[in-house]
Amino acid sequence: MSDTQTTRRTVLTAAVALGLPAAGIGTAAAAEGRRGPKIGVLLYDGFSLLDPTGPAEVLSRLPGATVTMIGERRGPVRTDTGATAVVADRAVSEVDRLDVLLVPGAGNRGTGAAMQNPVLLDWIRRVDRHTTWTTSVCTGALILGAAGLLRERATTYWAAAPYLESTFGVRYVPERYVRVGKVITAAGVSAGIDMALFLAGKLAGEDVARAIQLAVEYDPHPPFDSGNAATASPQLKELALRLLAESQQ
Amino acid sequence: MSDTQTTRRTVLTAAVALGLPAAGIGTAAAAEGRRGPKIGVLLYDGFSLLDPTGPAEVLSRLPGATVTMIGERRGPVRTDTGATAVVADRAVSEVDRLDVLLVPGAGNRGTGAAMQNPVLLDWIRRVDRHTTWTTSVCTGALILGAAGLLRERATTYWAAAPYLESTFGVRYVPERYVRVGKVITAAGVSAGIDMALFLAGKLAGEDVARAIQLAVEYDPHPPFDSGNAATASPQLKELALRLLAESQQ
Numbered sequence: 001m002s003d004t005q006t007t008r009r010t011v012l013t014a015a016v017a018l019g020l021p022a023a024g025i026g027t028a029a030a031a032e033g034r035r036g037p038k039i040g041v042l043l044y045d046g047f048s049l050l051d052p053t054g055p056a057e058v059l060s061r062l063p064g065a066t067v068t069m070i071g072e073r074r075g076p077v078r079t080d081t082g083a084t085a086v087v088a089d090r091a092v093s094e095v096d097r098l099d100v101l102l103v104p105g106a107g108n109r110g111t112g113a114a115m116q117n118p119v120l121l122d123w124i125r126r127v128d129r130h131t132t133w134t135t136s137v138c139t140g141a142l143i144l145g146a147a148g149l150l151r152e153r154a155t156t157y158w159a160a161a162p163y164l165e166s167t168f169g170v171r172y173v174p175e176r177y178v179r180v181g182k183v184i185t186a187a188g189v190s191a192g193i194d195m196a197l198f199l200a201g202k203l204a205g206e207d208v209a210r211a212i213q214l215a216v217e218y219d220p221h222p223p224f225d226s227g228n229a230a231t232a233s234p235q236l237k238e239l240a241l242r243l244l245a246e247s248q249q
Numbered sequence: 250m251s252d253t254q255t256t257r258r259t260v261l262t263a264a265v266a267l268g269l270p271a272a273g274i275g276t277a278a279a280a281e282g283r284r285g286p287k288i289g290v291l292l293y294d295g296f297s298l299l300d301p302t303g304p305a306e307v308l309s310r311l312p313g314a315t316v317t318m319i320g321e322r323r324g325p326v327r328t329d330t331g332a333t334a335v336v337a338d339r340a341v342s343e344v345d346r347l348d349v350l351l352v353p354g355a356g357n358r359g360t361g362a363a364m365q366n367p368v369l370l371d372w373i374r375r376v377d378r379h380t381t382w383t384t385s386v387c388t389g390a391l392i393l394g395a396a397g398l399l400r401e402r403a404t405t406y407w408a409a410a411p412y413l414e415s416t417f418g419v420r421y422v423p424e425r426y427v428r429v430g431k432v433i434t435a436a437g438v439s440a441g442i443d444m445a446l447f448l449a450g451k452l453a454g455e456d457v458a459r460a461i462q463l464a465v466e467y468d469p470h471p472p473f474d475s476g477n478a479a480t481a482s483p484q485l486k487e488l489a490l491r492l493l494a495e496s497q498q
Contacts (some may be wrong), residue, residue, distance in 0.1 A: 039498075049305035050442075050465065053333075057299035057438065060330045061492045067332050076325070076336050081309045083316050084302075085336040087325050138466075158466060176470045188466025189306065193439065196324045200473045210475035211488035214298065217387075217437025219406060219467035219476030225449045226459035227468030239460035243310045 036064025037203050040127070043069050043077040043088045044120060046249070050189050052086070053136040055102055058196035060098020061212045062204050070095050070249040072119055080107035082249040092123040101131050101201065105138025105157060105189070114191040115146040124149070133199060134183050137192035141185040145170070152180050157188040158229035159241060174230055190227070193218065256422040285313025285466070286452055290319050291374070292337045295359020295498070299438050300386040304351055307445035310461045311453050315439060319344050321368055329356035331498040341372040349448065350380050354406060354438065356386025356497040364395040368387050373398070382448060384443035386484040390434040401429050404425070407478035408490060423479055430480040439476070442467065 001055050041052045052069070060067045071077050071088025078085045093114040103124065105111060114120055124147040128134045136144045140157035145168035151170045156164045160218035176197035178184040197218070201209035225230060233238075288308050290301045290429045296479045301318070309316045320326050320337025351420045354360065363369055373396040386395045389404035394417035404414045409451065410421040426435040426444035435444035444468070450458035475481060481489075 025425075049309070050304065053298050053302035054332060057297065058297070060332060061496045063492065063495065065496070067330070069333055079309075083309065084318055085338070087334040087336065089332075089334070112289045112437065155443075159473060168390070176302060176468075179273065181360045182317050187281070190442065190465050190467040194469060194471050199471065206473065207485075207488065208492070211485055211492055213473050214407075214478060214481050214485055215489040215493050216439050217476055217478070218439040218469075218471055219425075220439065220467075220471070222443050222444060222462060222463050222467055223450065224455065224459045227462045227466055229377055229463060229466070232463050236456075236460055242463040243312065243457070244464050245461055246312065247310050247314070 005079045005146055027100075029035055029201065034064045034066050034203065037064055037065045037132070038097070039065055039102065040070050040090075040098040041067060042120065043071045043086055043104070043123070044106065044110060044114045044117070046106040046113065047104045048106055048110075048138060048189055049079045049084055049086075051104030051106075051140065052193055053101065053134075054190065054193040055199075058193060058200060058212055059100070059102075059210070061215050062200055068095070071091065075183070076101070080248040082112055082128035082232055092119065095123075095127065097130050098127050099131060100133045100135065100203070101127050102141035102192075103136040103143050103144075104192070105136070105140045107244065109249065111139040111142055111160075114143050121147045122153045122183065123211040132182060133202070135195065136184075137186045137195065137200065138188045144183065144185065149183060150180075150185075151183070153178050154180070154183075154185040155187045155191075156185060159237070167228075210245070283313045283315050285311055285315070286381070287346070288314055288349040288351065289317060289319050289339075289344055290351045290353065291341075291369065291373070292320045292353070293355065293356040293359060293363045293366070294337055295329045295351045295362065296326065297355055297359075297387060297438055298328045298330075298333055298335075298388065300353030300441055301351065303439065304384075304386065304445035304448075305436075306465055307442060307449060307461055308349070308351075309457045310464050311449055312457065317344070321366070328377045329359055329497040341368065343374065344372075346379050347376050348380060349384065349452070351375050351441075352385040352389035352392050353441070354389045354391075356387070356493065358498065360388040360391055360409075363392045370396045377482040379465055381431060382451070383443065384435070384448065385433075386435045386444065387437045391416070393432065393434065398432060399429075399434075400432070402427050403429070403432075403434040404436045404440075405434060408486070415432040460483075 075196035138157045153180045176191045262350045325334035387406045404427045425440045435441045
């Protein structure tokens with residue numbers, strides 16, 4: 001522990017000691033050389049941190065997959081709280097083809113701005129022409145709606161359901177994720193993880209999806225049982241929305 | 250939709266149309282002025298994306314909370330796949346006091362390097378002296394162990410359990426999170442979300458924690474039931490570790 005330099009040998013020693021496989025160390029193919037699905041996650045100012053990162057964690061374990069964070073411009077993109085930034089490694093102008101597009105949700109400010117941003121909407125429509133799957137998490141569904149990509153049914157953040165229905169003429173389905181053709185919408189924030197596992201099964205088979213669930217130890221046991229808006233009291237809903245509003249820029 | 254400029258008025262209109270509260274728009278206190286818990290998340294090269302971002306999403310909704318990403322240096326910190334970076338907005342040298350410290354896990358390379366990095370270990374020990382809670386997700390427990398902060402019992406990533414027990418002399422407990430005094434360790438990757446809700450309850454009361462669970466719509470329904478290593482077949486474990494190794498740099 002006396003050396004700040006970590007050599008390949010010491011890392012390999014640690015890897016062996018951890019009992020974990022060391023095969024990937026230093027040998028992972030460069031992203032460009034990978035042959036699995038090309039997954040693009042759209043980041044835009046004010047997105048909610050878990051919306052893209054939960055699915056990205058799951059989908060990045062697909063064999064040969066690349067998960068790329070994409071922004072209107074390259075560089076850091078701030079979340080709804082303003083306190084955290086994830087880097088967009090590619091600009092929309094650099095990305096034409098994706099196997100999977102994922103549009104995360106945001107607070108009011110971010111969702112409203114993205115729904116009115118023709119650069120983002122045009123790009124979403126253009127990329128969607130060639131995707132195998134076009135997906136959203138949370139209020140990302142409203143952005144897909146603004147791009148004209150929703151049909152029949154969808155899900156979204158529970159508080160945005162009336163807006164979804166009245167604006168886009170689709171039926172809100174209160175499930176963790178809803179598939180219509182190649183479009184999959186997920187419910188709020190954490191639902192993107194469930195949706196990503198479903199998508200992993202479609203892309204690589206259920207054995208791989210189950211292994212990814214184990215790889216991320218997703219055996220959820222929240223200490224409370226209050227995540228479902230259908231059974232929440234009006235007071236709890238009000239408090240949830242107030243905490244969101246107060247935490248967002 | 251014809252204007253790329255999003256004015257405060259149009260955003261407010263969208264917020265009202267969405268049916269969501271607009272109180273936070275443009276009025277959130279600057280981070281420095283907030284009076285809730287100061288939460289610091291340590292980022293280091295090779296961390297696993299969901300480990301810090303799941304808890305950060307949950308904890309950022311605590312009243313008045315600030316969640317700060319902290320690195321050895323300021324700037325982007327890459328994940329285990331190398332494909333994504335989250336920005337460290339503060340360097341460890343800039344942060345002395347935190348109410349909550351969270352140390353995420355990583356792949357072999359990242360965990361092994363962090364366990365041998367005296368700058369990070371010294372900082373963890375120094376900050377821990379004044380925290381209310383010192384926490385880890387996944388193999389972050391091994392880093393707390395290397396810093397000398399584990400006692401009696403802990404949890405960690407399922408595949409790292411034998412290493413945890415043999416190296417630090419603590420008993421591995423296969424639960425979503427394990428509390429010993431002010432130290433809370435969470436199991437692998439996604440378990441950080443469950444742990445963060447528990448912690449939210451301790452920091453702000455169970456009503457707030459329940460509201461945060463609703464705010465992030467955390468009503469998990471994964472399409473499979475394979476996230477628990479205790480019931481996984483050897484074949485599934487092998488595949489999970491192979492997918493991890495192949496996806497990591």
